[in-house]
Amino acid sequence: MSSKKACFLDRDGVINEEVNYLYEPDKVAIISGVTEALKMLKRHGYLTVVVTNQAGVARGFYEEKDIHAVHARIEKLLDKDGVGIDAFYFCPHHPEFDTECECRKPNAGMLLQAAEKFDIDMNESFLVGDRISDINAARNAGCAEAYLVRTGHGTNEIENKDVSGIEIVDDLLHAVRTFID
Numbered sequence: 001m002s003s004k005k006a007c008f009l010d011r012d013g014v015i016n017e018e019v020n021y022l023y024e025p026d027k028v029a030i031i032s033g034v035t036e037a038l039k040m041l042k043r044h045g046y047l048t049v050v051v052t053n054q055a056g057v058a059r060g061f062y063e064e065k066d067i068h069a070v071h072a073r074i075e076k077l078l079d080k081d082g083v084g085i086d087a088f089y090f091c092p093h094h095p096e097f098d099t100e101c102e103c104r105k106p107n108a109g110m111l112l113q114a115a116e117k118f119d120i121d122m123n124e125s126f127l128v129g130d131r132i133s134d135i136n137a138a139r140n141a142g143c144a145e146a147y148l149v150r151t152g153h154g155t156n157e158i159e160n161k162d163v164s165g166i167e168i169v170d171d172l173l174h175a176v177r178t179f180i181d
């Protein structure tokens with residue numbers, strides 16, 4: 001059996017509008033173009049894998065069950081449009097509040113876990129994120145490409161940090177079109 005290709009997706013600011021420490025399902029708003037992007041990924045045989053840092057757990061702002069509720073809401077909203085996410089991975093840790101871990105981006109842990117479980121070929125896979133730490137997670141995991149979007153924290157990252165050498169696109173849909181075409 002040949003290995004699969006994947007699109008790794010940051011969650012907040014890429015799929016749903018950035019809300020600081022989002023944990024309430026009714027505050028989920030899907031960013032425009034996401035449905036079309038997910039359809040295009042499916043059509044081209046890409047697994048869609050969310051990889052999201054959720055340090056709000058380590059900070060005591062919310063619990064893991066809240067993360068699951070947000071993911072259920074995202075799936076419900078996407079399902080209405082006939083699309084979905086193949087897997088959700090989250091890191092609940094923060095080094096200052098609980099423990100160092102392998103999963104918190106820019107570490108590659110979540111991507112590598114998914115690669116192992118789904119037999120993903122990193123050379124055929126890419127990531128879309130709104131923070132430089134997302135891009136570095138993709139690089140640490142050996143992804144073929146990583147795109148920094150202008151949605152979510154993206155614009156702020158682009159204006160205030162060194163983004164030389166990073167591919168910048170407007171949003172998820174543009175990232176998908178750029179990689180696939």
Ligand SMILES: [Mg+2]
Pocket residue numbers: 010011012013014129130131152153
């Ligand atoms: Mg984000």
Ligand SMILES: [Zn+2]
Pocket residue numbers: 091092093101102103104
């Ligand atoms: Zn972690």
